[in-house]
Amino acid sequence: MSTMPPALEAITKELGSADRQERIELLIDFAKSLPPLPEELAAFKDAAHRVEECQSPVYLFVRVSPDQIVEFHADAPIEAPTVRGFVAILVEGLTGATAQQVLAVGDDLVERIGLPEILGMLRVRGLHGILRRIKAEVARAMIANDLAPPTAAAEHSSRTQ
Amino acid sequence: MAESYVHPEVLVSAEWVQAHLNDPKVRIVESDEDVLLYDMGHVPGSVKIDWQGDLQDQLTRDYITAEKFAQICSRAGISADTTVVFYGDKSNWWACYALWAFKLFGHKDCRILNGGRKFWYDHKLPISTEVPSYAPTDYKVAGSDESEIRVFRDAVLAHSKAGLPLLDVRSPKEFTGEKLHMEEYPQEGSLRGGHIPGAKNVPWGRSVNDDGTFKSIEELKALYQDEIGLKPNDTVVAYCRIGERSSLTWFVLKYLMGFTNVKNYDGSWCEWGNLVRVPIAKGA
Structure with a gap:
């Protein structure tokens, strides 16, 4: 429990203690407040960054610095506020966390923030895929970092973005 | 006019x-x-x-x-x-x-x-x-009388065996069996891919324009009557994955085109693709 990144922990508490309508509104607020992709990433919204498991076009960009801090950007259409809201929660909750912390985030995050209750069981499955994808990207970047000297690793991970 | x-x-x-x-x-x-x-x-x-x-x-x-x-x-x-x-x-x-x-x-x-x-x-x-x-x-x-617009698997099996018109409104890759779900929609699983024997594939999206409105009656007739060969008095069964996309095709055939006997198989591929010993066709 305590390994959860503090920002994500705070969001989980807020959403977890909200009632149904508050939770809907919070999720919409998150969806509306997702920061735009940095310009240098926006050009790379291609299949390689698209989450296959998700029904709406979701793009993820994960970078891990040589000191294992996760940098994370994402984009999803406002017409799919559920997915966009969840992605925004992850961006806010995971940015600045360590790679280890991200990998330790429980697979039950979607349940812990109370999304099945407002979305229904069928709709939350795609969201699990987003978290899975982020963890896989972080793990891949960590391996890349360990195998190469810090500067080369940083360059490698930015080239593969 | x-x-x-x-x-x-x-x-x-x-x-x-x-x-x-x-x-x-x-x-x-x-x-x-x-x-x-x-x-x-x-x-x-x-x-x-x-x-x-x-x-x-x-x-x-x-x-x-x-x-x-x-x-x-x-x-x-x-x-x-x-x-x-x-x-x-x-x-x-x-x-x-x-x-x-x-x-x-x-x-x-x-x-x-x-x-x-x-x-x-x-x-x-x-x-x-x-x-x-x-x-x-x-x-x-x-x-x-729900049987006027809804159909269950046993009736669909009989319909397929009788060679009556079946419309599969999923994407071409779901129809051929290459994919078990629509691109990006893995939520509803099936153990087998393909389509109900005899079904013709007309993806639902061919009934609508880019702005979300329905295609004109001329365009719809060209598609469903000329291209696919359906007749307004045919008994037609439409299906997709869980019955939602085929509701749109059902609406188009029944109301916009005036087909008198069109039914939605809401069990759809999520049921058929998991049923034991029902026939399945693969490929285009």
């Missing part, structure tokens, strides 16, 4: 809806894939009815009871004689699905807002985040 749909009254324009926003005989209903959309803004005075949370039974894979349906209508201020206009995201998939479900219970006057949510937003028509409340009604469920 353009030809009109066979039952043009079931399709209303955004202009019509705007003129009836305060009409007590009309209730606008939003039904979406993404449940948050309504709360972000909706047609003023409209109510949300969710295909999953409201219309489907949460235990059995079926629709709610007549009693529950009456409660939902009452809560939404809908009476048996209310004109209910459905609209939603994804070119009205879920709006058509909700309309089909309303027809299972025999609600008389159901219509679709042509273009759905996308058209309304793209034309910057008025939206509201206020959730209206209406005086509860004493809704009396008319009931219907």
